Amino acid sequence: MAQAATNGHKHVDIRRNDTVRVITGRDKGKEGRVLRVFPNDGKVLVEHVAVVKKNVRPNPAKQIKGGVAEQESRISLSNVKLVCPTCGPVRIGHETHGDRKVRVCKKCGTTLDK
Secondary structure, three states, X not given: OOOOOOOOXXXXXXXXXXXXEEOOOOOOOOEEEEEEEEOOOOXXXXXXXXXXXXXXXXXXXXXXXXXXXXXEOEEEHHHEEEEEOOOEEEOEEEEEEOOEEEEEEOOOOOEOOO
């Protein structure tokens, strides 16, 4: 069996709990917090963005009530930009501070890591 070729990013500059803005697609302009990053697929899960409806079966053992639930769907990394606290959505650069490599804003040069 041939293995499928993946075009995953592997190295991702966006991390969990970062604030991102959607730059294209049906949710263009929305901002949200990153809940999870999938580097092998090149996708992210953003809070309150790309919300889809899902039919849920009732399960009395787990106290799950059935019906239609809403949940976030994954979106591509290329459709989001990291938001700088001072200048808005920006591209990300890297600098070395001592022995640490940190992310910096390409517009204003501020450090984006805590």
